[in-house]
Amino acid sequence: MYDFEYHRAASADDAKSKFGGADDARYLAGGMTLLPVLKQRLDQPSDLIDLGDLDDLRGISEDSGNIVVKAMTVHHDVNTSDLVKSRIPALAHLAGTIGDPxxxxxxxxxxxxxxxxPAASYPSAVLALNAAIHTDRRTIAADDFFEGMFTTALDEGELxxxxSFPVPEAAGYMHFPNPASRYPIVGVFVAKTSDGARVAVTGAGACVYRVPEMEEALNADWSPDAVAGIKVSADGLNEDIHASAEYRAHLVTVMAKRALAA
Amino acid sequence: MSSYSIKMTVNGKEVTGEVEGRTLLVQFLREHLGLTGTHVGCDTTQCGACAVHVDGRAMKSCTLLAAHVDGSDVLTIEGLADGDTLHPMQEAFREHHALQCGFCTPGMVMSAIGLVNDNPNMSEKEVRHGLEGNFCRCTGYHNIVEAILAAQETMRG
Structure with a gap:
């Protein structure tokens, strides 16, 4: 790991100010992805701004039909939250499939x-549930947030x-994990929302994406059978030693069926 | 680059040190404090040999910065036994012969205590699932699972 200047933020404002004062800073939350990236020397920030002391960015609450999860809430807390388990059990389940305890x-x-x-679990829930991402300066709709591989709509320094996850009528998540890293080779989150059915796929492509043909079928019939015959294209899907693009495309249908049966 | 003065409680004792920003917690424990019971296996957050508890939660110390946990309470394998009396999890590992080469053992024990603290009534399946972040390259999982099931009975009293 290349060395960097380390800073501990005392507040969100302090974090932003320290970020602005550095050459090429990154925010450090839990570090479960950022630190492995730095160890592999895939990134070389000049400064890390640790958000670990920002206790007001932790917690889960319900607000007018939404489950609001603050940014620094750890996966274990989402997985074991009585509120999340009762209102969006699929989200609690997803949090319990990330990595290991x-x-x-x-x-x-x-x-x-x-x-x-591309293989993170949470983006599928955020996109399928039509969640809103709150930042220090605005609210971004899920459909506008995920722009591409490791790329989001966040501006430089935006925190x-x-x-806010709208509570769906029904939802399910199923993934096929890589046996070593536990990242989804393919994960599918299905949700019956007030705007209709939404299906989001992670792990298969460069970035989480929706499957309109499955959503249309589920609007007519919310059941595993409705998607069982839908084959998605392998064009542009990820291909590596773990799975071919064709295999990933096949898994999208299988995982969608299982998510609906869950 | 700068160095940072850190202070934390390790196994009940207050310790201090000077670290780089990039110094990992496991390096601080092993190389600065000489606590070599915590192992580095894969160094990629997968194998769990480096498991310690930070403020009561099991974590992988190869993927935490030492500066990150400044001010925290850290428990390592060296802090478990009370004099010559082993922690119930250590005793169960000994009793059930839950180790072969022993390299993964400190991480297994720390991880397992974290699992029992969260749920002292695990089924065998839950124990196996809970260990998904700990690798035993001797593949000695059977006795490890037996030991954890036995230890949780002792630990819940």
Missing amino acids: MVRNRGTLGGSLANND ITGV
Whole structure:
């Protein structure tokens, strides 16, 4: 790991000011993705701004039909929250599939979204549930947030403060994990929202994406059978030693069916 | 680059040190404090040999900065036994022969205590699932699971 200047932010304002004062800073949340990236020397920030002391960015609450999860809330807390389990059980389930228990004790929702790894789990829930991402300066709709591989709509120095997840009528998540890293090779989140069915796929492509043909079928019939015959294209899907593009395309249908049956 | 003065509680004792921004917690424990019971296996957040508890939660110390946990309460494998009396989890590992080469053992024990603290009534399946972040390259999982199931009975009293 290349060395860097380390700063601990005392508040969100302090974090932004320290970020602005540095050459090429990154925010550090749980570090479960950022630190491995730095160890591999895939990134070389001049400064890290640690958000670990920002306790007002932790917590889960309900606000007019939304479950609001603050950015620094760790996966374990989402997984075990009675509120999330009762209102959006699929979201609690998803949080419990990320990494392993020790990763879930440290990794955060905000960190996962800001990084937007192609195989991160949370982006599928945010996109399928039509969630709103709150930052220090605006609110971004899920459909506008995820722009591409490791790329989001966040501006330089913009800080995610929390996410509002509208409570769906029904939802499910299923993933096929890589046996070593536990990242989804393919993960599918399905949700029956007030705007209709939404299906979001992670792990298969460069960035989380929706599957309109599945959503149309589910608007007519919310059941595993409705998607069972839908084959998605393998064009542009990820291909690596773990799975071919064709295999990933096949898994999208299988995981969608299982998510609906869950 | 700068160096940073850090202070934390490790196994009940207050310790201080000078670290770089990039110094990992596991390096601080092993190289600065000489607490070599915590192992570095994969160094990629996968194998769990480096598991310690930070403020009561099991975490992978190869993926935490020492500066990150400045001011925290850290528990390592060296802090478990009370004099010659092993922690119930250590005793169960000994009793059930839950180690072969022993390299993964400190991480297994720290991770397992974290699991029991969260749920002292785990089924065998839950124990196996809970260990997904700990690798035993001797593949000695069977006795490790037996030990954890036995230890949780002792730990819940």
